Amino acid sequence: MGHRVVVVGGGLAGLATAHHLLQGHPGLEITVLDGGDRFGGKVRQHDVGGVRVDVGAESVVASSVAARDLFTDLGLAEQVVHPEPVPAAIWSRGRRWPVPGRTFMGVPGPGSDLTGLLDEGEAARAAQPAPFVLDEGDLTVADAVGRVWGRAVVDRVVEPLLGGVYAGRVERLSLRSTMPALWAALAAGGPADRAVAGLLPPPTTAPRPRVMGLVGGIGTLVEALRHALAGAGARLLDSTMVRRLERTPTGWRVIAGATNAEVAHEADVVVLATPATPTSRLLAGHASTAATALAGIDYASMAVMTVALPADQTPDLPGSGFLVPAVDGRPIKASTFSASKWAWVREASTDVVLLRASAGRAGEVASLQRDDDDLVRGALAEISSAVGAPLPAPVDQHVQRWGGGLPQYDLGHTGRVAAVRSAVAQLPGLEVTGAAYDGVGIGAVLTGAATTATTILDALPPSSTTEMEPR
Numbered sequence: 001m002g003h004r005v006v007v008v009g010g011g012l013a014g015l016a017t018a019h020h021l022l023q024g025h026p027g028l029e030i031t032v033l034d035g036g037d038r039f040g041g042k043v044r045q046h047d048v049g050g051v052r053v054d055v056g057a058e059s060v061v062a063s064s065v066a067a068r069d070l071f072t073d074l075g076l077a078e079q080v081v082h083p084e085p086v087p088a089a090i091w092s093r094g095r096r097w098p099v100p101g102r103t104f105m106g107v108p109g110p111g112s113d114l115t116g117l118l119d120e121g122e123a124a125r126a127a128q129p130a131p132f133v134l135d136e137g138d139l140t141v142a143d144a145v146g147r148v149w150g151r152a153v154v155d156r157v158v159e160p161l162l163g164g165v166y167a168g169r170v171e172r173l174s175l176r177s178t179m180p181a182l183w184a185a186l187a188a189g190g191p192a193d194r195a196v197a198g199l200l201p202p203p204t205t206a207p208r209p210r211v212m213g214l215v216g217g218i219g220t221l222v223e224a225l226r227h228a229l230a231g232a233g234a235r236l237l238d239s240t241m242v243r244r245l246e247r248t249p250t251g252w253r254v255i256a257g258a259t260n261a262e263v264a265h266e267a268d269v270v271v272l273a274t275p276a277t278p279t280s281r282l283l284a285g286h287a288s289t290a291a292t293a294l295a296g297i298d299y300a301s302m303a304v305m306t307v308a309l310p311a312d313q314t315p316d317l318p319g320s321g322f323l324v325p326a327v328d329g330r331p332i333k334a335s336t337f338s339a340s341k342w343a344w345v346r347e348a349s350t351d352v353v354l355l356r357a358s359a360g361r362a363g364e365v366a367s368l369q370r371d372d373d374d375l376v377r378g379a380l381a382e383i384s385s386a387v388g389a390p391l392p393a394p395v396d397q398h399v400q401r402w403g404g405g406l407p408q409y410d411l412g413h414t415g416r417v418a419a420v421r422s423a424v425a426q427l428p429g430l431e432v433t434g435a436a437y438d439g440v441g442i443g444a445v446l447t448g449a450a451t452t453a454t455t456i457l458d459a460l461p462p463s464s465t466t467e468m469e470p471r
Helices: 012-024 065-073 120-126 141-149 151-166 180-187 192-197 219-231 276-283 288-295 343-348 372-387 413-424 442-459
Strands: 004-008 029-033 045-048 051-054 088-092 095-098 211-214 235-237 242-248 251-256 263-267 269-272 299-310 321-323 334-336 352-359 396-407 430-432
Touching: 004 012, 004 251, 004 263, 012 029, 012 065, 012 219, 012 269, 012 442, 029 263, 045 299, 045 396, 051 343, 051 352, 065 219, 065 442, 088 151, 120 151, 141 151, 141 180, 151 321, 151 334, 180 192, 219 235, 242 276, 251 269, 269 276, 269 442, 276 288, 288 413, 299 372, 334 372, 352 372, 372 396, 413 430, 430 442
Parallel strands: 004 029, 004 269, 029 235, 088 321, 269 430
Antiparallel strands: 045 051, 088 095, 242 251, 251 263, 299 352, 299 396, 321 334, 334 352
16 A cells, blocks of 8 residues: 555645655555635636636746746646736826836835836935834834835835735735845845845846746646646545544544545545645644644635626727726726737637736725626726726626635744744644745745655655654
């Protein structure tokens, strides 16, 4: 009998971890359990206007080695694409302004031009950064960036960019966790503008795409992982709620299924690739410190509205879309002109023009408590206002609600994650991975999955015994 691994959670973290395990040790008996009716987690696709598109995450940071390696493993390398070379904007104070260059997640470096996006006084303040004083172990994004470059940089530049990643509040988000490279550069001392400059490519370097996608959408990655796992002999069970973990003399027992029809899955190794809340519940009886730390991670809800407009009635849309500062109080936080951003979307149909908008930030409830039609109407009205032209009625639409979809890396997140990892390290045969820990983007999640798989493979004993070695 091979070593038995049960992966709890069938999102990208769980699927990728299972894939790497089988790549490294084809003899493993892998079971992936997911409580939902489909695999993929926050990656999902839907047909809108006759085109199958992503209605969740749609891209990966282009620098992700883990993502590129996985694409190659799955035969997807030839499907990798980058956005079209059309600019994005920030819709601020009623006008669209180019997203400024020479910034690190909106934090200006030398040569960054914020004119227009900021008023004259705000731009002057940003051009004269104050010294960064490290008097605490962590600071919120608002406090750290605001003290050095001024509050306008926080509200008008940094927040829109971070909002697209975390749907969070800069008054709560941890700089150390959301921008660890900037935190380390600032903490090292020296002028703040020099710290930012060290994180940017030389000014003479040709611009490179910041993100990448796949022809057919990121959702095709989920299908490729499912196909590869099934072909390698893994068991993939959806609609299978995991209720508790039990310790056994040789490993773990995963109890899943309905309360009146529980099924036990014996395992030498268990990987919890679930969000913080269910992971906390499953760990409560085994690692109370980890469970408490995980319970302290909040989540934000959001909605993605995708619409198909009739191509013969749709005006030219400027650029690839726009971001919206929370300080302006608008009901959407971003819009992507999908047919302009991705060539494969545009080429998929000559009848419709696809675009999408997103709404919802941490702590916002009322903005999402509307029916789907109302959300779409509101989004189209905002987009019309931003581009300065009326939009036709959509021929098709889809609203994807992500309730509690994005973990919030609030102040103290680094400490919470350290507490979780320290406690879990005392439980041989148990690992945790996913977006709750070291990055919410797909690239970070896939890096975590590869690392988790390596940890497990390194701990597998060379003999035929199934007992895990202590770490």
